Amino acid sequence: MAIEKTRALVIRATPFGETSSVVSLYCREFGKLRALAKGAWRPKSGFDGGLDLLSISQVLVLRKSSGGLDLLTEASLESRFRVGTSLAAVLGGLRVAELLDALTADGDPQPELFEVAHATVRRLSGWDQDEAVIPTLIAGFELALLSLCGHAPVLDHCVECHGSLPQRSRTAFGMLDGGTLCDLCRRHRRGVVSVSAAALAAMRTLSRRDVDEGSGIPGNVAGEIRGIMNTSIAHLLGRPLRVPATLARGIRRQRRP
Ligand SMILES: [Zn+2]
Structure with missing residues (x-):
């Protein structure tokens, strides 16, 4: 010992x-x-x-x-984590804890992930500002976590064939495949949603971790990202997260293959 x-x-x-x-x-x-x-x-x-x-x-x-x-x-x-005026900030902190518990393996040191989690929890502690950026702050943590655990979603080419993506206002995203899909590969697949160009661009920006929690991301785009993250993580875990998904909002289903 x-x-x-x-x-x-x-x-x-x-x-x-x-x-x-x-x-x-x-x-x-x-x-x-x-x-x-x-x-x-x-x-x-x-x-x-x-x-x-x-x-x-x-x-x-x-x-x-x-x-x-x-x-x-x-x-x-x-x-210590201080409970401020925002329930969303407290739920955000609990979500960070649950994600670390659920998605990391025992005894697998990742100092960079510790630093990202630490920074996110410290940011949420004693929250007394506008709550609107909290969902994006959490999405930034989730994308960092997925990336550092080897589950980063593919966002800039087709996850299946590695081909380029069509330049459109909406792109197919395969929830079960973990990334964007080209026109050919999206056919006959289950769990495909349609993601707006704005949400895709915001997710790429958050994935680079070089912005201050994406404070300029509009609420509807943040809601779209939240839906993608909730479903992607639930698929990875085989269950939804326990922390109430009050951060979740709707995501538009793809209508036709
Ligand atoms: Zn493809």
């Missing part, structure tokens, strides 16, 4: 016995891990808020070499 120190985002905490907790952490150095925090809920525990959901903490973990739960021996709170 080795004791190791890491910076971690608390993504889940489940009661264990009367005063202990099993916590899921997304760690900068180790990726996702689950650890037992003995006596976490005692009034004077040494964890002192460091295990609250969406907290960023410095933790000491006793790693088990032969399977079984790791043991969390210390958690020092670095920053």
Whole structure:
């Protein structure tokens, strides 16, 4: 057994016995891990808020070499998630946690993903501004996550034949295929939707992660992107996410193949 120190985002905490907790952490150095925090809920525990959901903490973990739960021996709170005036921001933070839990493998370190998640959660904490950009902020995180986990949607050529896309106001997007489709490949496929040029351009921009959460993206385009992300992620997981999809809006179905 080795004791190791890491910076971690608390993504889940489940009661264990009367005063202990099993916590899921997304760690900068180790990726996702689950650890037992003995006596976490005692009034004077040494964890002192460091295990609250969406907290960023410095933790000491006793790693088990032969399977079984790791043991969390210390958690020092670095920053707590503050509930501001926006329910959408809180749901957004919970969605980040659920996505990390659902889409990353145990013990697969991805420091870049930790940094993106950290930045997104910090941005949502104590939200007191216009809520309109929150769906796009979450979509930016989701696209980064999918990209870093090897599931980035193809947006600039046909996902099937790698051919170029027709220049039109709307492009076919195969939910089950994970990307845009040319006229030939879209035929006879299930789960194909029609995506506007504006939504496609915005998704490409968000995928590059070089913009400030796409604050210039209009609400209807953000809603279209939300529908695509919800369906794509549900397909990857084989189920919808648990965090209520209040961020979701409609997506126009493709009428004809
Ligand atoms: Zn094609």
